[in-house]
Amino acid sequence: HFANVEMTPGDPILGLTEAFVADTRPGKVNLGVGIYYDEQGRIPLMRAVREVEQALALEAKPRGYLPIDGLPAYNQATQKLVFGADSPLLAAGRVATSQTIGGSGALRIGADLLKKVLPQAKVAISSPSWENHRVVFNAAGFEVVEYAYYDPTTHGLNFEGMLADLGKLESGTVVLLHACCHNPTGVDLTTQQWEQVVALVKERKLFPFIDMAYQGFDKGIDADATAVRLLAASGIESFVVANSYSKSFSLYGERVGALSVVAATRDEVLRVQSLVKRTIRSNYSSPATHGGALVAGVLNSAELRTMWEQELTEMRERIHAMRAGMVEKLAVHGAPQFDFIQRQAGMFSYSGLSKAQVDRLREEFAIYAIGTGRICVAALNTNNLDTVVAAVAAVSR
Ligand code: PLP
Ligand code: TYF
Secondary structure: OOOOOOOOOOOHHHHHHHHHHHOOOOOOEEOOOOOOOOOOOOOOOOHHHHHHHHHHHHHOOOOOOOOOOOOHHHHHHHHHHHHOOOOHHHHOOOEEEEEEEHHHHHHHHHHHHHHHHOOOOOEEEEEOOOHHHHHHHHHOOOOEEEEEOEEOOOOEEOHHHHHHHHHHOOOOOEEEEEOOOOOOOOOOOOHHHHHHHHHHHHHOOOEEEEEEOOOOOOOOOOHHHHHHHHHHHOOOOOEEEEEEOOOOOOOHHHOEEEEEEEOOOHHHHHHHHHHHHHHHHHHOOOOOHHHHHHHHHHHOOHHHHHHHHHHHHHHHHHHHHHHHHHHHHHHHOOOHHHHHHHOOOOOEEEOOOOHHHHHHHHHHHOEEOOOOOEEEHHHOOOOOHHHHHHHHHHHHO
C-alpha cells in the first residue's frame, strides 16, 4: 500500500533545527526557529509557571478527561486576556472560547469550522506569512490567496498595497491577520493603520481571522491586542481569534492555545460553539490537561499573574535591547543599513539577507537563519551578539 508514497517536503524551519543540532562546531547559534531564549541561551521556565507546577505536583490530582472545549477556568481567563477584562462582547455573552492543542490547533479548528460555515470562501494571508498558515488552510480545503504586506525596499509595511489588495477581495473572504509581532517579517501595523483595515474589512464584509501568537512580546498584553480590541469595538458581528501561549508562557511543548469565536448574539454563539465542539471531537476529542492547568493557575491568581507579566516584560525588554545592540554594533562594523531591525517588532526580523548570505552564515560561521533572511532576534544574547554581528557584517560586504 505504501510502495508508491513519495517523500513529502519537511518543515523548513524545524528541519533547520535538526541540522543545527547535528552541527558539532562550538559557538554555533540558531537564529532559525521562533523560540525565546534567555540571556544564558536557555528556554526559560517562567517563575509563575514553576509555582503552579509545584503546587499541582503536591496536589497529585487525578487525570480525567477535560471537557471537549477544555478547562473552563482556562477559557474564561483567556477571554479576558484576549478581549480585555471589561470587554462589552464578553459581558454580552457573545464570545465562546475553547482550549486547543496550541495556537496551531486553534488555527486548524477555526479553519475546519469556517469551511463548514463559509464553504465557498477563499482565505487571504499576508505576503509573506508563516508557512503553516497556507498548509493548515489548504488542509481544511480552502484556496489560499495572498495580500500585499511586506515592502522589501523599506523593510516595512506596504500599507497601500495591503489596502488595495484587501479592497479587491470578494465579500465573505476569510482574511488572516497577525495581531502583532508578524511572523516572519517583524513588521506590524500602527493603531491608525489597524483602524483603517478594520473599517475596510467591515465595509467589504470580509471575515476576520486573527492569529495572536505573540501577545505581550512587543508592547504589552493590552497594546499587542489592539487589532482584537478594534475589531470588537467596530460593530462587526462575527470573527475568530486563535491565540497561543507557547511563547508568552514559554510552554511550547505543552501545546497551549485557544480559539475564540465572536458571534452576533448569545444564542448564535451557543449554536456556533456546538459546531466547534463537534469539530474538536472529530479531530482529537479533547485537549490535554497539564498545560491548561498551568496557564489557568497563573492567570487566575492575582499574585502569579503579576509575577508572570513582570517576567514577560523582562523578556520583551531583552528583545528590544538585543535589537538595539545589533543595530548599534552593525553600524560600528560599517553596516548602518540594518537600522530597520530596531523598527521591527517581536521575535523576528526580516533581515534582508539573501539566501546566498544565509548559506554563508551557516557554512562559514555556524549561524543558522531561515533562507528567506528571517532571523529570530530572541535567540541573541550578550554572549553571542558580537559573533553574530561580525558574521552578518562579513557576509554583507
Ligand atoms: N501562529 C504564528 C504566527 C506562529 O508563529 C506560531 C508559532 O508557533 C503559531 C501560530 C502556533 O503556535 P503553537 O506553537 O502554539 O501551535
Ligand atoms: O515560525 C516559527 O519559527 C515558530 C515555531 O511547523 C514553529 O512559529 C515553526 C514551524 C512549525 C511550528 C512552529
